[in-house]
Amino acid sequence: MKAFSELFTRIDQTTSxxxxxxxxxxxxxxxxxxxxxxxxxxxxxxxxxRTVRSGELRDWSVEMSNIPQWLLEESYxxxxxxAETITLLLPKNSLHNDxxxxxxxDALIDLDGKDEAERKAYILNMWRQLNGTELxxxxxxxxxxxxxxxxxxxxxxxxxxFYDIHENIVAHRIIGKWDAxxxxxxxxLAQTDVNDDISRPYPFYLxxxxxxxxxxxxxxxxxxxxxxxDGIRGxxxxxxxxxxxxxxxxxxxxxxxxxxxxxxxxxPNGTVIDGEILPMKNGEVLPFHVMQTRIxxxxxxxxxxxxxxxxxxxxxxxxxxxEDIREQPMQVRRKRLETLLxxxxxxxxxxxxxxxxxxxxxxxxxxxxxxxxxxELNCEGLMLKLKxxxxxxxxxxxxxxxxxxxxxSVDGVLIYAQRGHGRxxxxxxxxxxxxxxxxxxxxxxxxxxxxxxxxxxxxDAWIKKNTLDKFGPVRSVIPELVFELGFEGINPSxxxxxxxxxxxxxxxxxxxxxxxxxxNTKDDLLELLNVx
Amino acid sequence: xxSFDDNGIYCKQANVYIDPWKPVDKAIITHAHSDHARWGMxxxxxxxxxxxxxxxxxxxxxxxQGVDYGELFEMNGVRISLxxxxxxxxxxxxxxxxxxxxxxxxxxxxxxxxxxxxxxELVPCHHFITESTFGLPIYNFPDVDTVHDDINAWWRQxxxxxxNSVILAYALGKAQRVIxxxxxxxxxxxxxxxxxxxxxxxxxxxxxxxxxxxxxxSINTKDIQGxxxxxxxxxxxxxxxxxxxxYKLAICSGWMQLRGARRRRGADRGFIMxxxxxxxxxxxxxxxxxxxxxxxxxxxxxIYAKWLQTEYGLNATEVETLYTGEQVEGETDxxxxxxxxxxx
Ligand SMILES: [Zn+2]
Ligand SMILES: [Zn+2]
Numbered sequence: 111m112k113a114f115s116e117l118f119t120r121i122d123q124t125t126s127x128x129x130x131x132x133x134x135x136x137x138x139x140x141x142x143x144x145x146x147x148x149x150x151x152x153x154x155x156x157x158x159x160r161t162v163r164s165g166e167l168r169d170w171s172v173e174m175s176n177i178p179q180w181l182l183e184e185s186y187x188x189x190x191x192x193a194e195t196i197t198l199l200l201p202k203n204s205l206h207n208d209x210x211x212x213x214x215x216d217a218l219i220d221l222d223g224k225d226e227a228e229r230k231a232y233i234l235n236m237w238r239q240l241n242g243t244e245l246x247x248x249x250x251x252x253x254x255x256x257x258x259x260x261x262x263x264x265x266x267x268x269x270x271x272f273y274d275i276h277e278n279i280v281a282h283r284i285i286g287k288w289d290a291x292x293x294x295x296x297x298x299l300a301q302t303d304v305n306d307d308i309s310r311p312y313p314f315y316l317x318x319x320x321x322x323x324x325x326x327x328x329x330x331x332x333x334x335x336x337x338x339x340d341g342i343r344g345x346x347x348x349x350x351x352x353x354x355x356x357x358x359x360x361x362x363x364x365x366x367x368x369x370x371x372x373x374x375x376x377x378p379n380g381t382v383i384d385g386e387i388l389p390m391k392n393g394e395v396l397p398f399h400v401m402q403t404r405i406x407x408x409x410x411x412x413x414x415x416x417x418x419x420x421x422x423x424x425x426x427x428x429x430x431x432x433e434d435i436r437e438q439p440m441q442v443r444r445k446r447l448e449t450l451l452x453x454x455x456x457x458x459x460x461x462x463x464x465x466x467x468x469x470x471x472x473x474x475x476x477x478x479x480x481x482x483x484x485x486e487l488n489c490e491g492l493m494l495k496l497k498x499x500x501x502x503x504x505x506x507x508x509x510x511x512x513x514x515x516x517x518x519s520v521d522g523v524l525i526y527a528q529r530g531h532g533r534x535x536x537x538x539x540x541x542x543x544x545x546x547x548x549x550x551x552x553x554x555x556x557x558x559x560x561x562x563x564x565x566x567x568x569x570d571a572w573i574k575k576n577t578l579d580k581f582g583p584v585r586s587v588i589p590e591l592v593f594e595l596g597f598e599g600i601n602p603s604x605x606x607x608x609x610x611x612x613x614x615x616x617x618x619x620x621x622x623x624x625x626x627x628x629x630n631t632k633d634d635l636l637e638l639l640n641v642x
Numbered sequence: 643x644x645s646f647d648d649n650g651i652y653c654k655q656a657n658v659y660i661d662p663w664k665p666v667d668k669a670i671i672t673h674a675h676s677d678h679a680r681w682g683m684x685x686x687x688x689x690x691x692x693x694x695x696x697x698x699x700x701x702x703x704x705x706x707q708g709v710d711y712g713e714l715f716e717m718n719g720v721r722i723s724l725x726x727x728x729x730x731x732x733x734x735x736x737x738x739x740x741x742x743x744x745x746x747x748x749x750x751x752x753x754x755x756x757x758x759x760x761x762x763e764l765v766p767c768h769h770f771i772t773e774s775t776f777g778l779p780i781y782n783f784p785d786v787d788t789v790h791d792d793i794n795a796w797w798r799q800x801x802x803x804x805x806n807s808v809i810l811a812y813a814l815g816k817a818q819r820v821i822x823x824x825x826x827x828x829x830x831x832x833x834x835x836x837x838x839x840x841x842x843x844x845x846x847x848x849x850x851x852x853x854x855x856x857x858x859x860s861i862n863t864k865d866i867q868g869x870x871x872x873x874x875x876x877x878x879x880x881x882x883x884x885x886x887x888x889y890k891l892a893i894c895s896g897w898m899q900l901r902g903a904r905r906r907r908g909a910d911r912g913f914i915m916x917x918x919x920x921x922x923x924x925x926x927x928x929x930x931x932x933x934x935x936x937x938x939x940x941x942x943x944x945i946y947a948k949w950l951q952t953e954y955g956l957n958a959t960e961v962e963t964l965y966t967g968e969q970v971e972g973e974t975d976x977x978x979x980x981x982x983x984x985x986x
Pocket of ligand 2: 677678749750773940965966
């Protein structure tokens with residue numbers, strides 16, 4: 111635990127990727143196999159089952175630190191993280207024992223099913239022996255959500271460096287299902303083939319938003335240009351006559367997509383396709399919210415299947431006849447993807463697979479024009495992929511770019527403010543905005559990000575001086591400040607007074623040049639809904 | 643005897659304000675931080691050794707009277723004296739006594755001894771006005787010497803890695819506190835102009851500090867290597883700071899107790915060092931004054947007042963003021979004009 115806490119501290123105290131990698135490599139060199147397995151598992155979001163409820167942690171910590179419950183709740187609201195709050199509230203210890211990371215996790219897992227007295231005795235006993243970072247790490251192990259400021263990419267790089275194995279192979283091996291309690295990382299990485307877990311997906315290759323002028327990308331002819339669809343990015347895997355569908359969040363979602371089930375018998379074994387899952391009818395893409403309602407449901411009804419039939423728009427082929435072809439250039443993979451879909455299409459009708467069409471352009475001007483058509487096609491923009499690019503892992507710059515259309519924007523009036531959590535505990539940073547409905551202001555969205563630190567301070571000071579009313583952590587303020595809000599889409603929502611719900615709302619800028627009266631109206635929002 | 647109005651904390655009998663935020667005739671100033679010492683008062687009164695800073699910040703021509711700690715003076719029958727608050731050098735609490743009723747306005751204060759401020763003096767009273775900047779049980783500040791050791795160790799480590807060390811600390815108080823305990827055997831110390839200006843006043847009024855060079859036009863930043871640089875928070879993200887690359891950045895503040903506060907600032911390191919009371923210090927001070935009536939100002943007012951009511955049975959009320967507490971985000975240390983001077 112000491113070594114792992116030191117690793118945590120080192121990573122916590124640097125923003126440099128290389129220093130984080132070095133810290134991990136150092137840890138791998140001193141920790142034993144069982145601890146390494148848990149370290150890698152925790153950093154790649156594989157958590158042990160939770161065996162202590164947060165209500166119990168609250169009760170026990172209040173008891174041990176001798177403060178009233180309400181004060182713990184107030185403290186938690188400011189800190190924003192229960193594990194950290196408890197760490198700060200518990201009395202300091204003089205006792206000190208060192209435990210191994212895996213033995214603590216084993217003990218926590220073993221609490222499952224034990225009665226409250228036994229679980230409480232274990233936790234309190236540990237609280238009496240740990241201090242500072244070790245206590246914090248321990249509490250984090252209980253509450254989960256362990257984030258150390260380390261991306262999968264950094265873990266992969268560190269493992270690749272320490273074990274001297276290619277990054278792509280490392281990435282593939284540690285993604286998907288494996289049990290940290292019974293697996294050693296060394297063995298996991300040494301496996302010669304992927305058959306041990308036939309469901310295992312490849313790590314997704316993600317693009318950055320284009321941040322250079324498009325005409326500086328060189329000849330258009332070097333680029334494969336596709337539409338950027340607004341659905342669920344997923345990987346469709348057929349191995350051993352079984353089908354697996356993974357989402358980008360690395361959730362196995364096979365059961366949600368009944369339409370794809372026949373593919374298990376249609377696609378050749380050893381096929382992995384990267385694509386976008388979305389609702390399509392008569393060859394046209396339906397708006398995102400049509401699918402959202404369907405995905406949310408537990409059981410897929412016949413009606414839902416008819417209203418929102420799902421397809422996959424196929425972007426890329428990652429595995430062909432059991433062979434990992436990610437190191438082949440884009441144009442080769444594309445050819446093979448085309449052939450695969452063509453061949454299977456000849457044998458079977460009505461497959462839920464569509465090839466992502468290539469947008470043929472001969473100049474960047476033409477590309478720019480095509481981008482502007484995105485919204486009418488229910489797309490988010492364009493994808494630019496270098497024809498020579500291999501399929502990499504994680505978010506990378508340079509060879510793949512997403513070029514989104516500009517977001518919608520609307521001017522809203524600030525009416526409520528709430529203190530931020532954690533990082534922004536002392537500032538009012540969570541805002542609710544309203545638009546005009548006749549003489550009345552109706553709230554239509556919340557937004558957090560978008561202002562500079564300096565603006566946040568100014569707005570915070572303004573809020574404190576212009577509060578109308580306080581209820582709990584929320585203040586209502588004089589409706590005076592106007593902000594331009596950007597968003598990616600708009601859905602009808604009877605639950606909201608405004609009748610709409612925004613997708614990915616954020617603050618674009620503070621319109622100090624506008625008065626509240628000049629903000630947008632509810633009708634303006636409903637209009638956007640219709641345009642879409 | 644005291645009331646809170648739109649201008650500040652007011653004593654009607656003496657016709658004087660304490661740390662007012664709007665222009666008034668007579669103002670007693672607890673300390674020279676800009677949320678407590680503002681422009682536009684016809685007449686100021688403060689502890690002797692804080693006068694040069696007040697003149698530096700508010701103008702050389704202000705009308706100001708100086709007193710010593712503990713020196714008793716009278717204003718229309720009200721007996722008034724100023725006592726050490728331990729917040730920064732020259733900071734004071736104000737004691738007012740009238741018809742055997744005693745009030746104490748503590749301004750900003752702490753019980754920890756920082757080795758540069760005259761330590762906090764306990765002043766028994768009936769009515770105690772306290773800040774609550776860190777009035778939550780999550781704030782438990784570490785021992786002062788340990789933090790200084792950590793700072794020196796961090797500096798040594800950075801130097802070994804061929805990097806400069808930059809500490810952001812507000813110019814009045816915190817900066818002197820940090821410099822005072824730096825281990826000069828590690829390397830050179832440099833200061834931002836805004837810090838150097840206050841350092842000079844400190845050395846005139848209080849005592850010597852370890853040698854620190856002001857970064858001005860005569861200094862070639864290429865020669866600054868493995869050094870410690872002390873700058874005000876406003877220097878963050880400026881070209882001035884970039885020129886000191888490669889460097890590691892640390893912030894010294896009580897807010898650094900929370901991981902989120904440090905991460906938001908994008909600092910490499912946060913040293914928990916505050917000129918305010920933590921939870922335990924607040925409770926110790928409030929209880930020790932013996933006051934029955936507590937007025938809780940800037941900070942976690944409502945939470946702390948509720949705690950005093952429910953746990954200690956005190957008559958605690960929250961008071962709205964325009965004081966801002968410990969600054970890391972914004973800047974109370976430097977005026978616009980000074981920023982222009984320093985070219986930041
Ligand atoms: Zn102060
Ligand atoms: Zn203050």
